[in-house]
Amino acid sequence: MGQVKAEVSREFDRPATQVFAAMADYEDSRSRVLTENYTEYEVLSGGRGEGTRVRWKLQATKSRVRDCVMNVSTPRETQLVESDENSSLVTTWTVVDLGDDRSRVTGVTTWEGAGGVKGFFERIFAPLGLRKIHQRLLDNVAGSLS
Numbered sequence: 757m758g759q760v761k762a763e764v765s766r767e768f769d770r771p772a773t774q775v776f777a778a779m780a781d782y783e784d785s786r787s788r789v790l791t792e793n794y795t796e797y798e799v800l801s802g803g804r805g806e807g808t809r810v811r812w813k814l815q816a817t818k819s820r821v822r823d824c825v826m827n828v829s830t831p832r833e834t835q836l837v838e839s840d841e842n843s844s845l846v847t848t849w850t851v852v853d854l855g856d857d858r859s860r861v862t863g864v865t866t867w868e869g870a871g872g873v874k875g876f877f878e879r880i881f882a883p884l885g886l887r888k889i890h891q892r893l894l895d896n897v898a899g900s901l902s
Contacts, residue, residue, distance in 0.1 A: 760869040762883035765862040766894040770901050772859035776834055776851040778897055779861065780805040789896035793889045806830040810838075816885050844868040847890075861897070863890050 768775050778785045783803035790797060795813045802808030808828040815821045825841040836849040847865040854860055865886055 758869055758871075760867055760882055762865045762886040762890070763862065764887050764890040764894065765860060766891070766898065767854065767858060767860045768898055768901065769858055770898075771857045772834060772851045772853035774901065775859045775861060775897070776836075778901060779849055779851065780828075780830070780836055782808045782810050782828070785897075785900065786810075789893055789900055791889055791892045791896065800825070802828070805836065814889075816882065816889070861894055863894070865890070 778789075781804055782799050787797050787799075790812070793815050795815065797812045798810065800809040800811055806829060809825065810828065811823075811825045813821055813823055822840075822845065823842055824845065826838040826847075827841060829837045829839070831837060832850075834851040834853075838847045838849075840846070845865065845867040847863055850862050850864075852860045852862070869882070
C-alpha cells in the first residue's frame with residue numbers, strides 16, 4: 757500500500773474571490789460544472805463552503821465507481837478540502853490570486869492505494885485518469901465564469 761496522488765492546475769482570467777466562490781458553491785455552480793464522470797450528485801447539508809456535505813458517484817474508469825460522501829472544510833480562506841467519508845480520498849482545491857484579476861486553482865487528490873501488483877498499476881494509471889477528469893472540471897468552471 758502507498759499513497760496515490762493526482763494534481764491538476766489551471767489559470768483563470770478572473771479574480772480569485774470570484775473563482776473561489778464558484779468552486780465553493782456546491783448548491784448551484786458545482787452541479788453545473790461536473791463532468792459526466794460524476795452521477796447521482798446531491799447536496800446533503802450546507803451548500804456553500806465550510807460544513808457542506810455532498811454526495812456523488814465518481815466513475816473513474818469503466819469498471820471503477822466510487823460512492824463518495826464528501827465533507828467540505830475551509831482551513832484557509834482560499835482553500836476547499838473535500839474528505840470522503842467512505843474512503844481515504846481527499847481533494848484539496850486551492851485558489852491563488854495572481855494579480856491583475858487573474859488566479860490559479862490547484863487541485864490535489866490523495867488516497868491510500870492498493871498493495872501488490874494492483875497497487876503498482878493504480879499508482880501509475882489512476883492519477884492520469886483523475887487528472888483528466890479534474891482538468892475538464894476546471895475547464896467547465898472557467899466556461900461558467902465567462
